[in-house]
Amino acid sequence: MNKEKKRKGRSPFVAGNWKMNKTLSEARELAKSIVKASFNLAGAEIVLCPPFTVLYEVAKLIEGSSVQLGAQDIFWEDSGAFTGEISGPMLLDVGCQYVIVGHSERRQIIKENDDIINLKIKAALRNNLFPILCIGETLEEREKGLTLSRIESQIENDLKNINQEEAAKIIIAYEPVWAIGTGKNATPDQAEEAHQYIRKILNRKYGNELANCAIILYGGSVKPENVVSLAEQDNVDGFLVGGASLDAQSFIKIIEKSIEVKQK
Ligand code: PGA
Numbered sequence: 001m002n003k004e005k006k007r008k009g010r011s012p013f014v015a016g017n018w019k020m021n022k023t024l025s026e027a028r029e030l031a032k033s034i035v036k037a038s039f040n041l042a043g044a045e046i047v048l049c050p051p052f053t054v055l056y057e058v059a060k061l062i063e064g065s066s067v068q069l070g071a072q073d074i075f076w077e078d079s080g081a082f083t084g085e086i087s088g089p090m091l092l093d094v095g096c097q098y099v100i101v102g103h104s105e106r107r108q109i110i111k112e113n114d115d116i117i118n119l120k121i122k123a124a125l126r127n128n129l130f131p132i133l134c135i136g137e138t139l140e141e142r143e144k145g146l147t148l149s150r151i152e153s154q155i156e157n158d159l160k161n162i163n164q165e166e167a168a169k170i171i172i173a174y175e176p177v178w179a180i181g182t183g184k185n186a187t188p189d190q191a192e193e194a195h196q197y198i199r200k201i202l203n204r205k206y207g208n209e210l211a212n213c214a215i216i217l218y219g220g221s222v223k224p225e226n227v228v229s230l231a232e233q234d235n236v237d238g239f240l241v242g243g244a245s246l247d248a249q250s251f252i253k254i255i256e257k258s259i260e261v262k263q264k
Contacts, residue, residue, distance in 0.1 A: 012231065012258035013171070013215050013238030015047040015070060015132060016245025017100060027054035031061040033248035038067050041252070043259040045238070047098050047132075048245075052086055059095030070098030070132065073106065076119035078127070088127025099124050100240075102158060103134045104177045114157035121158060125166050132171045132240065133158055134219065136194075139178035147176075148197050155201050164206045171215045172198055173240040179220025181242060188229045188236075191218045195235035224253035231261035 022030060027050055038046055049070040050058050059069050075085035091099060101124060102117040112120075117133070124131040135154040137147045151174070159167060174194045179186050186194070195216045203211035218230055219240035230236055238258060244250040 010213065010215055011237035012043070012255070012262045013045040013047070013217060014251075014255045014258055015049055015098070015100075015173075015217065015238070015240050016251050017072065017103070017219075017240055017242050018048070018050045018246060019072070019105070019242060020051060021246055022050060022054060024054055024057060027051075027058055028061065030246070030248055031058045031067075034251060035062055035065045035067055037248070037252045037255075038065050041255050041259065042066065043263060044255050046255060049098070049100055049132075055091070055094045055096065068098065069094075069096050070100060071096045071129075072100050072103070074099045074101065074120050074123055074127075074129070076116070076123045078123070088123045088129055091129060092127050096129060098130045098132055098171075100173075101131045101133050102154075104136060104175060104180060108177070114154065117158045118160050118162075121162065121170065125162075125169060130169050130171060132173055132217070134173045134175050134240070135198075136175040136177055136179075136220070142176065142178065147194065151194060151197060152201055155198065155205075159205070164210060167202070167206050168210055168213070171217060172202075173217040173219045174198060175219035175240060181221070183221050185221040185223075185226050185230070186218065188233050191230055191236055192233040195233065199235055222254060224250050224257060227254045227257045228261055231258045 047068045047070045049072050071091045075087050078087050101120045106112045121131045137150040141150045176186050198216050199211045202214050215237045217238045217240045218236050222239045222241045223244045
């Protein structure tokens with residue numbers, strides 16, 4: 001990896017997914033506020049995932065702080081005639097250490113399937129980027145009682161031919177599709193059940209040690225108001241935050257509260 005990973009045990013790990021938001025000047029302002037606050041947030045790993053257009057600028061602003069950089073997507077080839085795509089070597093070059101793969105917005109709107117996501121995970125790993133793999137069920141799947149089987153099939157297919165050493169570098173984000181951007185978060189029990197199950201699958205596939213060390217994030221309408229009860233769950237190691245990461249104060253509060261809960 002391009003920078004030695006500073007894992008403080010399993011948690012807390014908080015990533016902000018800015019999605020398709022923030023112009024250059026807005027990104028500067030947000031990143032500066034988070035960097036300033038980060039010096040008092042040493043108990044957490046903080047990752048910012050801005051849009052491609054501002055990655056380089058944010059990379060410069062976080063230099064010298066503990067804040068880390070992630071991209072929101074990666075193409076599965078490393079270079080070539082792929083108009084509009086961004087490759088692993090480009091992301092690494094610009095200062096990324098992480099990349100989100102398989103976000104439900106890409107699965108649903110751009111129609112990315114598990115085969116594509118598997119290729120993207122391999123591209124990230126080949127390029128020394130830590131994948132943040134997003135999985136999670138739709139509302140229809142939850143209502144039909146298919147939540148756990150959906151999670152299982154996503155892990156099986158997305159991690160096809162990924163060995164143990166590679167799997168140890170992957171962060172999984174459980175993001176129920178019905179909770180993303182809706183204001184309706186999973187209950188702490190629902191999150192814990194899914195996270196426990198993810199750890200069980202990792203245990204079966206890669207062994208106890210990897211499963212125990214794996215960072216499993218919850219994502220979906222995380223806010224300062226609901227983060228405490230989610231963070232209190234044993235298997236919730238942190239958060240992938242969308243909407244609430246666009247505002248420095250709310251993102252910082254989420255990090256502060258996560259540290260408070262996990263340090264108890
Ligand atoms: P949200 O998004 O926090 O706005 O629900 C989370 C995500 O999509 O990662």
